[in-house]
Every structure is written in C-alpha cells, then in structure tokens.
Amino acid sequence: MSRRLNANRTVGVEKNLWVEFTQLAAAYNTVNLGQGFPDFSPPKFVTEAFCNAVSGGALMHQYTRGFVSGFICQRAVPISNILVTVGAYQALFSAFQALIDEGDEVIIIEPFFDCYQPMVMMAGGKPVYIPLRPVIEGGAVRSSGDWVLCPDELASKFTPRTKAIVINTPNNPIGKVYKTEELQMIADLCVKHDVLCISDEVYEWLTYDGAKHVKIASLPGMWERTITIGSGGKTFSATGWKVGWAISSGHIIKHMKTIHQNTVYHCATPAQEAVAQGFEREHELFGTPESYFQQLPAMLHRKRDKLASLLESVGLTPIMPEGGYFMTADFSSLKVDYKDQSSSDEPNDFRFVKWLIKTKGLATIPVSAFYSPEHSKDFEKYIRFCFVKEDSTLDAAADILRKWSEGQ
Template identity: 80%
Template sequence: MVLMAGGTGVYVPLRPKEGSTVLSSGDWVLSAEELASKITPRTKAIVINTPNNPLGKVYKVEELQMIADLCIKHDLLCFSDEVYEWLTYDGAKHVKIASLPGMWGRTITVGSAGKTFSATGWKVGWAISSGNLIKHMKIIHQNSVYHCATAAQEAVSHGFDREYELFGTPESYFQQLPSMLHQKRQKLASCLRSAGLQPIMPEGGYFMITDISSVKVDLNDESTKDESYDFRFVKWLIKEKGLATIPVSAFFSPEHSKEFDKYIRFCFVKWVTGS
C-alpha cells in the first residue's frame, strides 16, 4: 500500500532481547535507537501492530510512549493496527496509542470485525481518528471500494449492540473469546513442549511461534533448495506430517528475513480433537 501511494517502506523489526531466555512475546523488543535512526525529513508516518502478528507481542505503555514521542517530535502520523485488541492473556493490557497525550490528532487506529467477532471472511473493519484525518480517508474509501456488503455491516452492528449491553459481564464475547483461546493457547504450548520445542508464549492474538533450529530433519528437496529454511521446513511438515504452519520470515522485509528463518507460526484459534 505504501508503494502504491508512491512511498518507500522502511522496516525496523522486533528482535529478542540480547542475553535473555526468550519465553514470551514480551521478550521481543523494538529498538528505540534503531527506529529513531530511520526517521528522515521525508518520513511521513510510523506503522505499528499491537497485539502483533505473528509474534503476539502486546506493546507496553512505555514502548508506545517512545513511538508517540518520535511521532510528535517529527510531526508524523501513526497507523496503529489493533485488530487483535480484545485477545490478550496473562494480564497483558492493550493500550491504544491514540489515547496517549498528543496522539489523537495524528493516529489512525485500525480495527476488524472479522477478528473481533470471529468472522474473518467478512472483511468488515473500521478506522478511528480525528475528523480532520477521517475526512480524507472517507474520500479515498468512497472512490475506491465505496462500501462493504450491507448484510455483513448489519451483522456487525448487531454484534456491537449486544456487546454494548453486555460489556464487562461474563456474557460479553470480548471476555468469552480470550478465555476460550487461553485454554487452546496452553494446550498448543504443551504439545510443542512435548515435541521438544520451546514455544514463545504470545501475550495477545491467536498465533504462537517456536524456534525450529533444534529439529533435525532432511530438507534436501531439490524443488525447495533455493528457499529459506523455514519455507522448506513448513513444506516438509505438510508433506510428512500433514500439519500446516506459516514460515515467520515471510513477515519480515527482505533485508531482515534471514535473521528469522528458524521460526514457524502456529494458529490456535481452532482446535480439532479426534475420537
């Protein structure tokens, strides 16, 4: 999308803390120094994703404040992808960067009914911001996709009406969904440990990554020899074990992908057990 708008994407990856035993997505951090070093007079915006996909990291207030300070200092917009905002675990708290001082007028917060109400195929979402920013987005939206399916919009409105009445109660879907997924998260982690793998426990979302560098398998397949290690590994998993996962290096830019080609991503939003 940045390229289509005539811009150039500049990437700063999350990385594990140096010298730490990486057990949680919270152990992965964004370098303040690296982020600040990438900002030039041509920089227009910072794009963030919290809770993060594929890692499941939920940005802490101090991490968001660091980003906010840079946005304010350099007069930048912030696009904040928060589609997994209701899916957090173990006390991790989702904070909207738009709620920080000085950020409401420069932040576009992106949400998703597909993620919020477990209806991903509907592709219904929203953007929240100040009137000055939204009026420009409405013009672009009006002249590109116009609107999404009326039936899906109506269904989502009913979902919000119900949540408005039940918010904060045990019947709220915003409480029921993370509670259900927490159990599936624990079960997947247990399965990975039983296979000799160390899961990186996500603080949010419904994905879990694990380091596969300790798994010794024969990946000498001529058809995949030029691909990165994680791409070759997930294809081996599909062929040999009937298990579909995602190579984590696919989420990184070309200049950083080699740093992360020993991780794969699992999904625990569904769990099917045999009889």
C-alpha cells in the first residue's frame, strides 16, 4: 500500500523494553532476575480451584459476570463498582481510554511501570512527570522509603488541564510503600483541583518490615474520584491467568465498562472462579498463619534479604524495598569496564545490564527505563532485580555473583 498503515496513536510508543531484554536474556541463556513473575507454582488451593472450575460443568466454559468480594473493597457493590479485566494491564488500558481525552494532562509519578506513558499517549493525553527523589543522609540511599515527593513540586504540576494522576504503591521498581501522610498530600491536591486518581495497587499484599498498605480511595473525598487497580496474578502468584480488576464508584466504572465491552468483552471464566475462591478462602483465614497473604510476604521477605546480601557481596548497594517483587541496586561504585562500543549511545544502566547479561549470564533491568527522557539521566546508576524466584534460581545467581566477586 502507498498510504501510511499505522494510526497516529501508535507513533512514538513502538519500542518495548521487555521485548528487547527478554530476547537478549534468552539469547545468552541467562539466570533471569529481570522479568517480574514467580518461577514457582501458585498455592495448591487456587490451582485446585482452577481444575475444579474447568471440570465444573457447562457454565464454567461460558460467558460469566465478573466476581466480586467484600475482601477486596468493603464499599464495592457487585456489577456497579468492580470491573473484572484481562489482567491489571487491561484495567489500566480501560481507565485511560475511558477517562482521558485529547489534550488532557496526566501526572505520572516516577519511576513508573512503563505501560503508563504509552497508554496515556494512545488516549490522546499528555504525560506530565514528577520524580520521587532519594533523600540521602549519611551516605547511600538504603531504603525505598527514602524516595519521596517534593510537595511544592507536585503541587506545581496541577493545572486546569490536569485530568488525572497515576500512582503505584507498592511501587515498581523501587518498592516504595506510600505512607498515609504522603497519600493524603496527593488526595488533597486531587480534591482541590477536581482530578481523578488512578492507583495501581497490584502488589498490595506484599509488604515488609511493618510497612502498611493504605488505599488512597479510603481517604476523605477520594472514593468518588479514584480507580483502584488490582491483580489476581500478583495476589496468588499466577500471572499467566490474567485476571485483574478496577474498583471505583459507579459513575466512573460505567465509562470503563464501555471500553471493556467493546474490546475484550469478557475474561476467562475458570480463572475468575479460581481467583474468587482464593479470596473466599483468604477471607476466612485472614490474619492466621494459614493465610497465603501471611505466608507469601514472609517467604519473599527471606528471599529479599538473601538477594540483598548477595548484591552487597559484589559491591552493589541494594535499596531495600518496603513492598513488591523487586529490589533496585546502585552500581555506581563498581570498578568495572562495561562500556563497549556497541552500546555507546545508550544510557549507563542499559550498557551495564547488557554487559551483565553478555559476560556474566545474569539478566536484570535498567531503572532509567522507568523514567521520562527529561529525568532518566539522573537515575542511570540503578538496576532492578526480581526476587520472586525459586531458591534454586537465587542460588544460581549467587554462584554468578560469587565468581564475579572472586574474579575482581
């Protein structure tokens, strides 16, 4: 064809970080601590629920309505307030498509999961960025809680064109869990300027060291202006099931339903049933040692600490996450030559990650990829590791790091 094929909405959003680094990791047969998914099975009670659903009769193989549970949100009403989606990804897509119009400004707090930016742009919106900045006291940054927003800088980003702000708590990649007072600062600005809040809370059950997850929708004036995004895949370690949801008041959800019914229309019935049964079980066991919501973060807390020790052993400075799947580390103090000519035009963290993959067989992700071009240069000294892995995977990474340390 002589005419241009691609629609304008695809211009500028063609590149995808995950495609590039997944292919590179596979090509070098690496130990992969880059991608954010467990390499262990979901708990037996949800896999059994999935199997039972598949063999549970004709209706389990047909269209169904989305499940709902008061355990997810006490204010949610079936059909009216919850939209079940094909993973949290589609919940985010539905929110941006339904609520953001041409020229609307959307504030995105950095670092951010990389789909926010292209989804805003495809909806015709304009991303406006504000970074969390590390507060350094007595040397290097050691905790994700040390990354904070500047209140004045945040306030300056709100204009008459601002339609929404996107937050992610616990945050990917740094693992920050927003404190109530930080969320209240954001909420006050949303109320003052009549702005929506899209709150990505897919790691809500994974917090460490006493950090508490707080839903911004629970703060005064926020229920009617917040879209809370959740994930069955992250909740029950079953990311391939692609069950997510958006929770909001009816006057918002109805617009997201319009996008949903005209794109995917429906999500897999057996996977919904299995996740629903998982929540029902957790509702009964919540707060007890048998609860998966107690067991999973306890297990990951141990894996987190193990990875931190490994990284320190080779001179990396880990930033301890308060929640989530990931740990970032500062590699700026390392005395290694990773700047080969083939990647000379790339950011330092991209070059370091590629060197690590090619020469050490260990895959990670560059953190500057989670920033806008205007701020990424300030954060090129960090890389992201995923610790939601089998001990055997972490042990294999440990062997690589140990050999590296001995060879320096």
